[in-house]
Amino acid sequence: MTAAELKQHPGYEKWTTLSHSDILPFVQEEFGRRGWLTRFYLLLNLAMLLLMILMAVWQVTHGLIGTGRVVMNTVLGFVLTLSLLVPVHEGIHGIAYKLVGAPRVQFGSDIRKFIFYAMADHFVIGFPRFAFVALSPFFIINFFAAGAVFYVSLNYQWILLGVLLMHTGACAGDFAMLSFFLRHRNEGLLTYDDVAEHTSYFFRKKRAEMRAEP
Structure with a gap:
């Protein structure tokens, strides 16, 4: 279905819009709702942080690596994530x-808020395909970073662990948008981006259509 067809579709209605300049407040609001996906995401970040702390304590107390090296290499992983991995x-x-x-x-950004995003102009997408688009970077980058941990020296492991922690944290926007779709999954949400207007449009099934479904 094209964007033009969606606008004229008798079974759908325009529901809401999201200006790309308002992505950060949208993410904050979605996390404030404490849906199961955002709760899982926050717990995942916390679990990763605690695991890294426990690993660091064990390795430092056993003389395998120094505290300064752990901190420096982890921060280096953060820097690599926020620079080289953003375009990836x-x-x-x-x-x-x-x-x-x-x-x-096409790609857009709000440098002041350090927000970056990909857009498919007037391409209509629903939940299953959106989930694939949203989660692909999370799974691909984290898979390779986590896998590489087992094949490099201890110093490089902490760089990769820094990448894992920071990249997982940087996926907050993807998880927030996916959580939004999940909260409204029974409404048959469809969305598309208007690049010229820097806006995402959301359509849902008309309520009469939803009531008619078995």
Whole structure:
């Protein structure tokens, strides 16, 4: 279904919009709702942090590595994530969009808020394909970073662990949007981006249509 067809579809109605300049407040609001996915995401981040602390304490007390080296290499992992991995992360979003059928993909950012995003102009997408697009960078980057931990020296392991922790934290926007879709999964949400207007439009099934479904 094209965006033009969606606008005219008798079974759908325009429900809400999201200006791309309001992504940060949207993410904060979604996490404030404490849905099961955002709770899981926060617990995942906490579990990773606690595991890293326990690993660091054990390794330092056994003389395997110094505290300064752990901190420095972890911070280096943070820096690499927030610099080199940003285009990789968004590029994976772009490839995922292409794989689900988007004819063209563009990228945007709000440097002041350190927000980056991929857009498929007027490409209509629903929950299953959106979930694939949203989670692809999380799984791909974290899979390779976690796998590489077992094949490098202890110093490099802490760089990779820093990458894992920071990249997982940087996926907050993806999890927030996916949580939004899940909260409204019974409404048959469809969305598309309008690149020129820097806005995402959300449509849902008309209530009469939802009541008529068995």
